[in-house]
Structures are given as structure tokens and as C-alpha cells.
Amino acid sequence: MLCSQCESEIQDGMAQCEVCGALQPPDPKATYFERLGVPRTFNLDLDKLAKAHRALQRRFHPDRFVSRGERQRRLSLEHATALNDAYGTLRDPLRRAYYILKLRGLDLADETNQVRLNPMFLMEIMELREALDELKGSDTHVERGRIERDVAHRYEETLSSLSHGLDDENATLEPLAQRAMQLKYFKRILEDIHALEN
């Protein structure tokens, strides 16, 4: 591909022309990990991730491309948006888990890929929900704290087992998908408990 500004040869996937610095459109095939230049792993260093995001946001900041004309400014916005999408997904453990599953071929957002949760787990969730319902309206902060610690513990447990499996290329996807969905349930319950506190 040739640079639209100086006509130098640009390698595939390069975001900027090495000769004149002109932006190229974001590479639609790049993974979120590639966009942020971090290793493709579930166990990301979140400080490094934030630093990588900030550095790239500066590099593609629209202010730096104003003098290069409208098309370049627009491309800088496209890069900024692509970076924010990548960062928003990778910094959140749940969204990161779903994303890695999708990269590995199991897109849980697709209805036809729904994984069946085991009945024991669904029972546990139902009981938690009932326990929370009973809390409403009275002075029950001790009981609420106990449930919150329980659920937080289950959340951490699930996260930790996911984090081993998601980085193992040989792990079977379906159990991982189950755990990712369980993580989502625990996260939602924790959010509901926090909402009760306000």
C-alpha cells in the first residue's frame, strides 16, 4: 500500500507512514491486544495496559493532525475510537473473558452459541436472589455484608479459574464459557448489592 500523502510504501497493519507520519485507517483485522500493543493474555498487567492506552491516545490525538487536513483529522478520531473500544473491553475482566472466547471461536453474544449453565449453579443464583429480596426494607446490613462477602468470594474464585483456562490454548471452550457466564451472574449480583447500599 502507498501512503496517500507522500506515496512511500507502507507495510500492512502500520498505523502511520514511517516517512511522513500520515495516518492510515485503523486495521480492521487487528485484535484489541494488537491495537494496544499488549500481549494476548487474559492475565494482563492493568497498569501497563492503561499506560499503553494513554501513550497511544496521545500519539493519535486529533490536535496533532489538524494541520494535515480534514481526512487526517478524521482518521485520528477513528484511531481514538478504536483505541477506546479496545481499552474498554480489555480492562474489564468479564468483557476481556468474553472477548478472548470470541477470538477463540466462541462468540457468546451470538444466540445460537448459548451455553447451558448447570442446574446447581442456577439454583445457587436463585437462592442468592431470594436472600437479597428478603433483605430489602429493613436494617439488615450485617446479613447483607455476609452475602456480599460470599458472592465476592465466588466471583474471585470463578475469575481465577477462568484466568488459568483462558490462557491455556488446549483448554476446552465450553467449560470456560460456562465460567464466563457465571462470572457475569456474580458480577450482576454484586452490582445489585451495591445498589442496595445507596
Ligand SMILES: [Zn+2]
Ligand atoms: Zn507518507
